[in-house]
Amino acid sequence: MPITDTQADRTAPYARPAEDVAAELSTDPAVGLSPAEAARLLEEGGPNELPSKPPVPAWKRFIAQFNDPLVFLLLGAIVISAIAWVLEGAHGAPVDSIVILAVVTLNAILGFVQENKAADAVAALSEMTRATSTVLRDGSRVVVPSSELVVGDILVLGEGDQVGADARLLSAAALRVVESSLTGEADAVTKTAEAVGPGTDLADRTCMVYRGTSVAQGTGRAIVVATGGDTEMGAIARMLDAVEEEATPLQEEIHQISKMLGIIVVVIAVVVVGTLLAMAEERSAETIIHALLLGVSLAVAAVPEGLPAILSVVLALGVQRMALHKAVVKKLTSVETLGSASVICSDKTGTLTRSEMTIQEVVTASGLAVVTGIGYKPEGDVAPDADRDGQPDVDPLAGGLADEVTVVLSGGALASDAELSVTDDVWSVVGDPTEGAFLVAEKKLGTDGHREERFARAGEVPFTSDRKMMSVLHTDTKHGMIIVSKGAPDVLMEHCAQVRVDGTAQELTEAIRGHFTEHIADMSGRALRTLGVAxxxxxxxxxxxxxAEGADADFSDMERDLVMAGVVGIIDPPRPEAxxxxxxxxxAGVRVLMITGDHPATAGRIAADLGIAERGARVVTGRELTEMDDDSLSAAVAEASVYARVAPEHKMRIVHALKSQGHTVSMTGDGVNDAPALRAADIGVAMGITGTQVTKEAATMVLADDNFATIVRAVGEGRRIFDNIKKFLRFLLSSNMGEVLTVFGGVVLAGVIGLSGHSETGVVLPLVATQILWINLVTDSGPALAMGVDPSVEDVMGRPPRKPTDRVVDGAMWGGVLLVGAVMAFSTLTTLDIFLPGGLIEIGVSTDDLDTARTAAFTTLVFAQLFNTFNARSQTVSAFSHMFVNKWLWGSIALAVVLQIAVVEVPFLQTAFSTSSLDAAHWMVVVAMASLVLWVDEIRKLILRARG
Structure with a gap:
């Protein structure tokens, strides 16, 4: 449907000259807003955030804790207990019903608190990865959170940037923007600063950039005209309903485990209850009620109701801990994949190296000059190096060499969008580090002030990964209009016809080409990155x-017949920790591949120094990758670990080849063209410092320090988090299995252990429902959470990566769960038998009543589960190894012991939980029987270790 030409259309920013829009908003395009004015506008207009549904009130989130099948089961238990209380004469208070309701409420409170903790942790991670924008404030470029953009801000746009708000373009140089997220148009749209007609469709407003889109190529400046809900993306956001987050594979498996346990226990409960009712001498209402209570008790015992909440909290806390170590994982789900990474494909510059780009050598037609000093602080000299021994001569630059070095360094600084700044004597570069290296070297030469006075930019041809060069056009007060280009030397020389020698342009002969080629090979062999200037x-x-055409036009056809000025050698030393x-x-069994756009010799040298490949190992080039078919590529990636002169599309092919071989692949990237490869990889890793906003959006993980060592630490941390998930799963499942087998065994073996004959109904339970609820409350929360933050008791990096097909709860774990559960049930029922007369074990202490014997059994099961916390920390490592490294675990155990003693000895709790006081003999037997679970599992682990 065509858009009508209304008054609003005619006054829209896209239909008016950019100067008019800037004047209306009282913003100087060359200066931008002042910080004070921006702060005032932000306070008036609110943050630049999309409209969203209001947060769910706390009371609704609390009520949601009761929306669970298990809770419905417990609520049914409350009703059944109340009916039993009425049938028994309604004497006193309905203690069982009150206690079950109290425990259900307390469980809901714990779930509510844990859910809030998980949400807070995820919110903190979102804050770390929030989008940023570059704006002009008082004439200086600063990076601010996109949420702080205000109407009137001047956006500075570059390749890879995410557009933070709707803005009217003031200038554009070969600017192309991907607007598929807004218009559905897959191809990047060319943008200009020229106004379009009123009523122009959104997709055709070429003088506008919109929030949520990304810059594919070029540069530009734009004035913000709409933020937050007033943006085009905001209008769409208001029409969208919230999308439910899908469950992760881990959550799905845990859901399946809980479902399976539920089905098993329902079957067991039905069989047991049916058997009891069939064997009962009379089927009175009281008999039926007690039988149903047994079924409820079994269900309560079997299902680890706190498992989903604990899983969310452990994942959130683990990911937050990773963020403190500079690895910001954007989704909790990624932890599963991190633990199974088998290949890390890493960039070189800034990731394996320090990203302190420093020009060390300058080669011209007249010779070689050495630049001293490291880093961005402009301290050092530029001097001739006639002997090429790496040490500058004492004589200063002079003659033709001085002229040529000045042109190279000043020309490279001229063809730059970077800025060099200092704060508290700390020098930094805003923009590309390589361009910053020219600014620093120019300052060392002492010519930077002259360049700024002499030249004014008139246009540019931006750098792209395909072209491997960029150019700027400047008005020169001495020579009129000039074009200055910089790029890969081999590429740049193809555009050159002459060379600068002693202040004049001469023919670029084969001899001089050979001179440059020889020096380039020498510098590359010494791990120097080379860059040419013409x-x-x-x-x-x-x-x-x-x-006539203005800065927005495409002048790439003028990159011809250039005059070669020289080549610089830039060092970016390896990080000491790499x-x-x-x-x-x-x-850890993880392959490391270096994938870089640098020269093959440079890549090979750095890879050898870091131990990625042997010295002299094969380096695969981008040209070779282009010529390879899929089979040849598969063979190459199985063998080679170093790739040079690689384009973004090559990264994608490498990822697919590795994944086809069954690898779990991590891929790093920083440029906008790396985004597809990052999305294709199992773990896309974006650079937090040098990475574009587009790559950060596409990535799974963002490195806050751009450091390769952080990736390896994140893999180790991912393995530790996954191990901790297995720990509390092992603990919860075995503990709940112990409860199920105790209740089931107590009913089946009632006549053997002396339980029969203690009730008129003939239905006697080894544990009552409130005691089982108490066990789950005390042991399923604190200790399980403490295991979620447990330090490693195993060498997680000393084993090969986990296969993605490996189950979280495998056959070996199920075997251990069943064994530990059986031992728990044996200890509990044996303790009951010891203190209950008429059972299999007849000793002097078998003179207690049912409540006392049941209390001893109840406490034995609680303590057995606390002993089991040490078992569950590893499938094979002894519980006594690294026993005291987790203060949270010891704290939770101590709290559980105190609470259990209170339940046994405090009178009002005795009434609530059907307990009786225990004497010293009882306590000694309880602790001894409970510890059996520890000793039996130690024997199992010893056998497993003996088998290797």
Missing amino acids: YRVLDEAEADRVR ATAVAEAHR
């Missing part, structure tokens, strides 16, 4: 065209 003075016709991290990855 220029040309435009003729009058070309200059007129630039002035070699150790590579060795740790190899020890």
Whole structure:
């Protein structure tokens, strides 16, 4: 449906000159807003955030805790208990019903608190990965959270940026924007600063950029005209309903386990209850009620109701802990994948190296100059190096070499969008680190002030991964209009016809090409990155065209017949911790591949220094990758670990080849073109410092420090988190299995252990429903959570990666769960038999009543589960190994012991939980019987270790 030309259309920002829009908003495009004015506008207009549904009130989230099948079961138990109380004469208070209701409420409170903790942890991670935008404030470029953008802000846009708000373009240089998230158009849209007609469709408003879109190429500046809900994306957001988050594979498996347990226990409960009713001498209402209470008790015993909440909290706390170590995992689900990473494909620059780009050498037609000093602080000298021994001569630059070095360094600084700044004597670069290296070297040379006075930018041809070069056009007060280019030397020389020698342009002969090629190979062999600089003075016709077409036009056709000025060698030394991290990855069975756009010799040298590959090992180039079919590529990635001169599309092919071989792949990236490969990888890793907003959006994990060692630490942390999940699963499942087998065994073996004959109905339970609820409340919360933050008791990096097909709860774990559960049931029922007369064990202490014997059995089961916390910390490692490293575990056990003693000895709790006081002999037997679970599992682990 066509858009009508209304008054609103005619006054819309896209239909008016950019100058008019800026004037209306009282913003100087060259200066931007002041910080004070931006703060005032932010307070008036509110944050730049999309409208969303109001948060669910706390009371509704609390009520939601009761929306669970298990809770419905417990509520049924309350009703059944109340009916039993009425049938028994309604004497006193309905203690069982009150206690079950209290425990259900307390469980809901715990679930509510745990859910809030998980939500807070995820919110903290979202804060760490929030989008940022570059704006002008008082004439300086600053990076601010996109949520703080205000109407009137001047956006500075570059390749890879995520557009933070709707804005009217003021200028654009070869600017292309991906708007598929808004318009559905897959191809990037070319943008200009020219106004379009009133009523133009959204997809055709070429002078506008919109929130949620991304810059694919080029640069530009724009003035913000709408934020938050007033943006086009905000209008769409208001029409969308919230999408339910899908369950992770881990959550699905745990759900299936709970479902399976539920089905098993229902079958057991039905069989037991049916058998009891069939064997009962008379089927009175009281008999039926007690039989149903047994069924409810079995259901309560079997289902680990706290498991989903504990899982969410453990994942959230683990991921938050990873964020403190500079690895910001955007989704909790990614922890599952991190633990199984088998290949890490890493960039070189900034990830394996320090990202402190420093020009060390300058090669021109006249010779070689050495630049001293490391880092962004402009301290050092530029001097000739006639002997090429790496140490500068004492004589200063002079003659043709001085002229050529000045052109190279000043030209490279001229063809730059970076800015060098200092705060408290700490120098930093805003923009590309390589461009910053030219600014620093130029300052060392002492010519930076002259460049700023002499040149004014008129246009540019942006860098792209395909072209491997960029150019700027400047008005020169001495020579008119010039073009300055920089890029990969081999690519740049193809655009050159001349070379600068002693202040003049001469023919670029094969001999001089060989001179440069020799030096480039030498520098690359010493792990220096090489970059060439060239220029040309435009003729009058070309200059007129630039002035006529403006900065937004495409001038790539002018990158011809250039004058080669020289080549710089830039060092980016390996991070000191990178070699150790590579060795740790190899020890963990994880392959490390270096994938870089640098020269093959540079890549091979750095890879050898870091231990990624042997010295002299094969380096696969992008050109080779292009020529390979899928079979050849598969063979290459199985063998080679170093890839150089690689384009983004090659990364995608490498990912697919590795995944086809069954690997779980981590891929790093920072540029906008890396985003597809990051999405294709199992673990996409974006650079937090140098990475574009687009790659951060596409990635699974963001490195806050751009450090390879952080990836390896994250893999180790992911393995530890996964191990901890298995620990509390092992603990919860075995503990609940012990409860099920205790109740089931107590009924089946009632005549053997002396339980029969203690009730007129003939239905006697080894534990009452409130006691089982108490066990779950005391042991399923604190100790399980403490195991979720347990330090490693095993060498998690000393074993190969986990296969994605491996189940969380495998056959070996189920075997251990059944064994421990059986031992718990044996200890509990044996304790009951010891203190209850008429059973299998007749000793002097078998003179207690049912309540006392049941209390001893109840306490034995609680203590057995507390002993089981040490068992569950590993499938094979002894419980006595690293026993005291987890203060939270010891604290939760101590609290559980105190609470259990209170339940046994405090009078009003005795009434609530049907307990009686125990003397010293009882306590000694209880502790001894409960400890059986520890000793039996130690024997099992010893046998497993003996088998290797």
